[in-house]
Amino acid sequence: MGKTALITGITGQDGAYLSEFLIKKGYTVHGIKRRASLFNTDRIDHLYQDPHLDDRNLILHYGDMTDSMNLTRIVSEVQPDEIYNLAAQSHVKVSFDTPEYTANVDGLGTLRILESVRLLGLASKTRIYQASTSELYGLVQEIPQKETTPFYPRSPYAVAKMYAYWITVNYREAYNMFACNGILFNHESPLRGETFVTRKVTRALSRIALGIQSDVYMGNLSSKRDWGHAKDYIKAMYLILQQDKPDDYVIATGVTTTIRDFISQAFNEIGIRIEFKGEGSNETGEIAAINTPVFVEKIGESYLAPIQKRIGEKVVKVDPEYFRPTEVELLIGDATKSRTQLGWEPKYNLDMLIEDMMANDVKNMKKEAYLRDGGYRILNYFE
Ligand code: NAP
Ligand code: GDD
Numbered sequence: 001m002g003k004t005a006l007i008t009g010i011t012g013q014d015g016a017y018l019s020e021f022l023i024k025k026g027y028t029v030h031g032i033k034r035r036a037s038l039f040n041t042d043r044i045d046h047l048y049q050d051p052h053l054d055d056r057n058l059i060l061h062y063g064d065m066t067d068s069m070n071l072t073r074i075v076s077e078v079q080p081d082e083i084y085n086l087a088a089q090s091h092v093k094v095s096f097d098t099p100e101y102t103a104n105v106d107g108l109g110t111l112r113i114l115e116s117v118r119l120l121g122l123a124s125k126t127r128i129y130q131a132s133t134s135e136l137y138g139l140v141q142e143i144p145q146k147e148t149t150p151f152y153p154r155s156p157y158a159v160a161k162m163y164a165y166w167i168t169v170n171y172r173e174a175y176n177m178f179a180c181n182g183i184l185f186n187h188e189s190p191l192r193g194e195t196f197v198t199r200k201v202t203r204a205l206s207r208i209a210l211g212i213q214s215d216v217y218m219g220n221l222s223s224k225r226d227w228g229h230a231k232d233y234i235k236a237m238y239l240i241l242q243q244d245k246p247d248d249y250v251i252a253t254g255v256t257t258t259i260r261d262f263i264s265q266a267f268n269e270i271g272i273r274i275e276f277k278g279e280g281s282n283e284t285g286e287i288a289a290i291n292t293p294v295f296v297e298k299i300g301e302s303y304l305a306p307i308q309k310r311i312g313e314k315v316v317k318v319d320p321e322y323f324r325p326t327e328v329e330l331l332i333g334d335a336t337k338s339r340t341q342l343g344w345e346p347k348y349n350l351d352m353l354i355e356d357m358m359a360n361d362v363k364n365m366k367k368e369a370y371l372r373d374g375g376y377r378i379l380n381y382f383e
Contacts, residue, residue, distance in 0.1 A: 002026035006078050008065060008113065009086030013191045014131070016043035018084060018234040023047060023057050025238075030078045032063035032071075032087065043191050065109030072116040079122070082241050084129045085113050088161075091195060092135060093219075093324055095157035103160040110164035114171045114179065123177045127241045130168040132181040133161050134226070134252070134331045144334040147183070147250050154326040169248070178246045182237055185252035185333045188353060189230040190360035197259055198227065201266050202357040206365040208315055209270045215315045219322025221260040221276070221283060224330045228253045229348035229356070239342040252333020253346055260285075263316060265350070269358040274316065285316030 005022050009015045010031025019029045033041060041048065041060070049056045061078075063070045065087045075083070088106045089095060095102040110130055117126045137145045138154035153159045165181050172179040192199040197218075204216035228251075236251040257265075260276055263285060267274045271292025274285045287310050338344045348356070 002028060003081040004028045004030065004078060005082045005084060006030045006032070006075065006080035007084045007086060008032045008063075008109075009088060009131070010060070011040050011043060012086060012090070013043070013189060013193065013230050014187075014234055014237075015084075015086050016191055017189070017230050018086070018237060019044055019047055019058060021234055021238065028057050028059070030059045030061060030074070030080065032074060033060050034064055035062050065105045065112065068112045068116070071112050072120065075113070075116045075122070075126075076120050080126055082127045082129070083113060083117070084131075084237060084241075085110055086131045088131065089157070091193070092155045092157045092328075093322070095155050095160070096325055099156035102156050103163070106157065106160035107163035107167075111167050114167060114177070117177065118171065118175055123175050127178040127246070128168070128171075128180070129237050129241050130164055130179065130181045131237075132165045132168075132183045132248070133158070134183060134185040134250075134333060135328060136162055136165060136183065137331065138326075138328050140328075140330055143330070144252075144254065144332040145250065146334040147248055147337055154328050155324065158328075165248075172246050178241070180240045180246045181248040182240050183248060183250045183333075184233055184236070185226040185228065185250070185331055187228045187230045187233040187251075188357065190357055191230065192357070197225075198262065198353075198357060199361075201259075201263050202354070202361040203365070205263075205266050205270065206358065206361040207368075209272065209362070210365050210368075212365060212368060215317055217317050217319035217322070218259065218263075219318070219320075219324070220327055221263070221318065222258055222329070223327060224256040224258050224332070225262075226252045226254065226256045226332045227262070227350055227353060228346050229353045232346040232348055236338060236342065236344045239338075239344055243342070247341075249338045249342060250333050250335050251338055251344065252335045253349070254333060254335065255350060256330065256332035257350060262350075262354070265354050266358055269354055270362065276316070281318045281320045283318050284314040286314050287311050 005027050007015050011033050022029050047058045061074050089102045135158040136151040139152040142149040153162050168179045168181050171177045188198040207213035264274050273289040275288040276285050
């Protein structure tokens with residue numbers, strides 16, 4: 001008999017990669033998805049199975065982290081060996097607009113999961129992974145950050161996650177539960193939500209190169225992040241729950257990069273050299289050189305994309321609207337404990353991550369350009 005896992009946040013970036021990974025390992029995966037007015041299962045549609053089939057290995061349940069009774073019923077029905085608590089309002093900037101909701105989902109939501117396991121008498125059976133975050137380090141007290149570095153959260157999101165971190169530790173100590181925190185630094189992928197900085201950049205650059213969009217407005221270009229690939233990071237989640245003893249682990253690459261340099265490297269991927277000029281909200285990124293001609297495909301032919309004519313033009317601009325009331329300027333992790341105790345090692349470096357994300361978005365945007373300029377206009381079809 002394979003193990004049974006319950007994943008909250010299964011429709012998100014990490015939930016999608018983790019489900020696929022666990023199914024390949026022989027798990028039966030249950031996931032909690034929210035009711036939405038549109039389909040919200042794009043990232044896991046390739047794993048979907050008809051509910052009428054016997055022996056399914058992916059089963060979805062409607063639920064919400066704010067609904068204790070619903071969560072308790074699902075945990076009771078599933079009787080999971082492992083719970084991966086990934087559900088969250090995970091956008092830091094949005095948490096300043098929705099602080100109470102974020103606290104409810106990200107903070108109390110974790111308590112609801114822990115308490116349901118305890119009340120259902122599953123404390124000795126069910127292992128729990130809590131999706132903790134490098135945002136806890138906020139105004140960093142030590143460089144690089146490791147498991148013993150003091151926390152200094154800088155957003156309603158991080159404060160809510162701080163509650164979740166400590167309530168996980170508390171349930172471990174108070175009730176002997178196998179409850180663990182993975183303190184994950186930023187991890188990205190082609191499945192990353194479109195409003196996080198890396199995906200916003202790879203989407204916008206692909207559109208600019210193909211002439212669908214003229215420029216992109218960004219926030220703080222100087223902050224630094226330790227970026228890894230989500231495919232590597234979900235493996236760490238699994239390893240954390242396979243240990244003999246519950247514990248907390250930092251997962252990071254140990255390399256940090258500014259947003260500005262991420263943008264330059266992403267432009268390089270499509271043969272464009274960019275130069276940044278000016279400071280603060282007046283900073284701009286101009287096209288300095290086009291090293292490789294960029295082609296757009298159209299039915300039966302290809303032509304030079306409009307980007308070719310744009311040397312000297314400002315394609316990256318700053319809009320202070322994207323600045324945060326309190327910023328996390330620098331994150332860089334020390335994952336020595338994970339490497340030595342879990343045997344975890346990332347396969348992707350930043351170059352490989354950017355290559356993967358750009359290739360995916362250029363492909364997506366080519367499709368969009370084709371539909372706009374191709375043999376028929378898809379919009380007319382729906383008008
Ligand atoms: P994500 O793509 O934003 O996914 C979040 C998931 O949570 C989605 O499935 C979302 O559902 C679900 N969700 C949101 N509110 C919910 C609610 N009220 N009830 C039930 N489900 C809800 O995030 P991710 O990047 O996969 O990250 C996974 C977890 O790791 C999050 O807890 C995040 O805070 C944490 N984390 C992420 C990173 C990172 O760099 N990615 C680093 C450290 C920690 P919908 O699809 O319906 O929106
Ligand atoms: N989103 C966004 N959009 N961020 C921008 C932009 C922009 O236009 N311009 C600059 N930034 C800067 C932000 O100010 C921040 O310093 C950095 O880019 C990264 O922002 P995000 O990609 O939104 O991620 P985050 O670091 O705030 O949070 C992510 O990582 C955390 C782990 O450290 C999220 O995935 C969190 O859920 C996760 O906990």
